[in-house]
Amino acid sequence: MTMRIGCVGCGNMGGAILAGLARNAEQNRDQADAYALCGYNRTASRMRPLEEAGVQVMPSPLAVAENADIIVLAVKPYQMQEVVKELRPALNKDKVLVSVAAGISLHNLAQWADAICPVVRCMPNTPALVGMGVFALCLEDPKLSHDCKQSLLQMFGKLGQCVELPEEKFTAFSALIGAGPAYVFAMMQGLVQSGVTLGFTHAQSRQMVTALFAGSARMAQEDASPLGQLRDNVCSPGGLTIAGVNVLDRAGLTGLLVDAVLAADARGAEMERKGG
Ligand SMILES: NC(=O)c1ccc[n+]([C@@H]2O[C@H](COP(=O)([O-])OP(=O)(O)OC[C@H]3O[C@@H](n4cnc5c(N)ncnc54)[C@H](OP(=O)(O)O)[C@@H]3O)[C@@H](O)[C@H]2O)c1
Structure with a gap:
């Protein structure tokens, strides 16, 4: 089944995630688990190379949330609450929010999303920018289904190494990796x-x-x-x-x-x- 993945904030990290997935989708066109990718960035020009790589450009964070099931949030930590508020009307129990923001807890994310959908914390490192990142994923939200966890592990596994960690290990992961x-x-x-x-x-x-x-x-x-x-x-x-x-x-x-x-x-x- 096609996974619909959207990203809000397509700067260094969001752009690298979308570009990596687009590259992967291009290399594996014949596979069933193809991705439909979309994104929105405040400065529109940053979307141009992603659009050329096959990412659909959306007019707003809300449109990303409407058109994706996995919504990656890659704005700066201080912008996160505002962005979640913007896309909140399109959230429901079948969507999942994945934040890559350093230092933003699952508790805060869930609270900002009114606990309407599962939330995931992800911590990448900079080699993700060249397709060789190490990603920690916290999949502790009880709202996450088994299938959704598998999809997320598979998706981030395509971008580099992916490890599942409890949230209490995120600081240690950040200090080491x-x-x-x-x-x-x-x-x-x-x-x-x-x-x-x-x-x-x-x-x-x-x-x-x-x-x-x-x-x-x-x-x-x-x-x-x-x-x-x-x-x-x-x-x-x-x-x-x-x-x-x-x-x-x-x-x-x-x-x-x-x-x-x-x-x-x-x-x-x-x-x-x-x-x-
Ligand atoms: N870079 C890393 O190595 C790294 C590692 C671990 C975690 N992270 C996390 O990744 C997140 C992004 O970091 P980054 O280094 O990629 O920063 P970045 O290059 O500045 O990217 C952030 C992007 O978000 C866009 N943006 C801001 N407000 C927005 C809004 N309301 N709607 C849509 N887009 C918006 C910015 O647009 P403009 O182009 O208009 O500024 C910018 O392109 C941060 O939370 C950071 O903690 C980054």
Whole structure:
């Protein structure tokens, strides 16, 4: 059956979700679970590339809610309540609202929608912009049917990795995976800088370092050995790698990463208490 998916707020994240689904629908035209996609964005010009990709442009948030069964809300957190109010007349028990807004609780979403339809919280990370995101989905609303949960897992699974988490784990997810690209880019920056120090051009160094991360990530995905084992495999006795790794161990890189994630988690919990 065709799934009707709409998005209100088609900026970076909403646009990436619609574009990813449109790409997927184009690649799997023959499959039964095709998507009918629509969207609305305040600044109309942002809809142009999405329209070219097959997304139907709607004249208002209300029209999105009328024409979709799964309604993704991807406006900024402070705009969320107003947008839910706008589309409220088209909501009913057969629609589902999916918010990607950081720090907006299921409780608030349900309240703004007068508890008329199920609500879902979703937390993506920025690699979603290139079709390789990790999405946390909170499917705890008792109004959600089994079929609807499966449809949502399937839909977000097409955009990257999708994990189902209880809402109480959302801050931890944000601290580890939402913030994660910042930790990875910081490590990449250090390695690119060392490449330049050793005489490579910046462009060469960046190209090699990004390939290094992609290749290492693929190895960690495909080889179930403990990460310490994968690391030790690179360290020949008396060789150059162990000389470098000794410096990282002395500086406590692993402990630093743990501290960084715990600090982000503590800050996230504080923000969640204040409502974003
Ligand atoms: N970007 C990320 O990596 C990321 C990660 C996790 C969660 N999120 C969440 O995703 C949401 C969107 O973030 P973003 O980075 O994609 O921001 P963004 O690029 O600014 O996108 C928000 C879009 O919403 C549009 N908009 C504002 N009010 C609207 C309304 N009443 N009706 C329709 N469209 C409206 C804006 O239109 P204009 O073009 O007119 O400004 C803009 O295009 C946020 O809630 C954020 O917490 C983002």
